[in-house]
Amino acid sequence: MTILLFVMLGIFIFMMFRRNKKTKDQQVTLQSQFAPGVEVMTSFGLFGRIVSMDDDENKVVLELSPGNLATVHRQAVTKIVEPAVAAEDEPTVVPDDASSLAAEETGTPSSETPDETLKRLNDEGKKDS
Secondary structure, three states, X not given: OHHHHHXXXXXXXXXXXXXXXXXXXXXXXXXXXXXXXXXXXXXXXXXXXXXXXXXOOOEEEEEEEOOEEEEEEHHHEEEEOOOOOOOOOOOOOOOOXXXXXXXXXXXOOOOOOHHXXXXXXXXXXXXXX
């Protein structure tokens, strides 16, 4: 019985080291892809583009928006963001005037008074009880 316990403990320790090695390999692969101009996401949810990197001090300068720079630790950058591919099947149509953007009215306008609306809304709430 004790032999089985030691075998289970050994398997557990082996799996722990294996998982740590895989995580470290993934992190090294990710950090090797860092270069100026790459869109990235930090561990705290900021999206930006890499402007410059300082390997000696492990710092990365990100441009969050035009003219807005942030310096973060290299390990804070956790994901490379792939640019979204826009659908090229349908061209975007921009109207010449705002009249086409207004919602079209369907049917006739309601002739309900404010008191009738209030009564109707109060009665709808009582249907559930």
